[in-house]
Amino acid sequence: MSHLTIVEVEEQYLQLVAEGTYEEALTLITKEAHKFSDFSYHAEKVVYYWRLRMAALLKKADLVLQLLDEAVGKGHWFSGLAEDEEFELVHNSPEFVRLTGLCEERRRVAMETAVPILKTKQPPHDPPYPLLLALHGNNSVVDEFGEYWETAVSHGWFLGIPQSSQSYQTGKPSWVDWEWSLQEIRQHYDTLCTNYPINTQQQVLAGFSMGGGLATELALSGEIKVNGLLLIAPFLNDANSMVPYLEARCFPSDMKAYIVASEHDEYCCNIAQRLAELMTHHKITCHLEIYPDLGHSFPPPLQSKLPVVLSFLTQ
Numbered sequence: 001m002s003h004l005t006i007v008e009v010e011e012q013y014l015q016l017v018a019e020g021t022y023e024e025a026l027t028l029i030t031k032e033a034h035k036f037s038d039f040s041y042h043a044e045k046v047v048y049y050w051r052l053r054m055a056a057l058l059k060k061a062d063l064v065l066q067l068l069d070e071a072v073g074k075g076h077w078f079s080g081l082a083e084d085e086e087f088e089l090v091h092n093s094p095e096f097v098r099l100t101g102l103c104e105e106r107r108r109v110a111m112e113t114a115v116p117i118l119k120t121k122q123p124p125h126d127p128p129y130p131l132l133l134a135l136h137g138n139n140s141v142v143d144e145f146g147e148y149w150e151t152a153v154s155h156g157w158f159l160g161i162p163q164s165s166q167s168y169q170t171g172k173p174s175w176v177d178w179e180w181s182l183q184e185i186r187q188h189y190d191t192l193c194t195n196y197p198i199n200t201q202q203q204v205l206a207g208f209s210m211g212g213g214l215a216t217e218l219a220l221s222g223e224i225k226v227n228g229l230l231l232i233a234p235f236l237n238d239a240n241s242m243v244p245y246l247e248a249r250c251f252p253s254d255m256k257a258y259i260v261a262s263e264h265d266e267y268c269c270n271i272a273q274r275l276a277e278l279m280t281h282h283k284i285t286c287h288l289e290i291y292p293d294l295g296h297s298f299p300p301p302l303q304s305k306l307p308v309v310l311s312f313l314t315q
Helices: 006-018 022-039 041-057 061-073 085-090 094-113 142-147 150-154 178-195 210-220 239-248 266-281 300-314
Strands: 117-121 129-135 158-163 167-169 198-208 228-232 256-262 285-291
Touching: 006 022, 006 041, 006 266, 022 041, 041 061, 041 085, 061 085, 061 094, 117 142, 117 178, 129 178, 129 210, 129 300, 142 158, 150 158, 150 300, 158 178, 178 198, 178 210, 198 210, 198 300, 210 228, 210 239, 228 300, 239 266, 256 266, 256 300, 266 285
Parallel strands: 129 158, 129 198, 198 228, 228 256, 256 285
Antiparallel strands: 117 158
16 A cells, blocks of 8 residues: 655656656556545546546557546546647547537636636835736645745735636635636736736746746746746646747747746756756746755745845846
């Protein structure tokens, strides 16, 4: 019997995927799937997606359809499978078409009933305000996440923290659906710029973990035009997926990046290092800072030096 925690299972799974050992990754998460189901309904959904993806990459069409049918039967839904090239081997299956149709209908209903929340803190200074838009990680307590950015507010920055309308666990907002999350964050950004006196020449997009991955795509794609990108332990399935955005150069030419990670957070540290390499190669001024003794967490030293980091990103 395995004594791995779900966090340890996730870390091992991500590392196996990064190494391209998909069969081992599938075996691991199939064996440990019950722990995620016991933890929460939404965690169960995540593991179903991991298993679906591994089965697809291993060209196991029958297993993909079996797992998708099982997951949909439990009330889960997944978006974008019909457009995802990784699932091309089952795109023409009538059963796949039926199941993904059910998924899209459930997604539509979920989006219609979602309640997005935007938390803000206004500095005790005269407007217009420089904007810091900070994206939480999955399973975050958003009020606690906001405390990490307090020094920015005291130094004159307007702080916006979008809270995902999705969750894995009650009271722990998470970015469950990538495209939905991108859309939701863009809407929050538009709301901030419309309702508050924001200085459009001083804007930083920040994110921790999954929030860091979303911030990366939003900034590099030019969907949100910012001067600076601040990433803490950024999570992406594949850092190389950002290359088309870097080559298209839809972001401001003077945009800078500051990336922070920990040696003890191996997967996200590898993502951080690869992003720094790619950005530097594409002429983005980028500072990478690696902490030796932290895990997957917000580095306490960053809180005190945050004003200096924001100054670097916007000057």
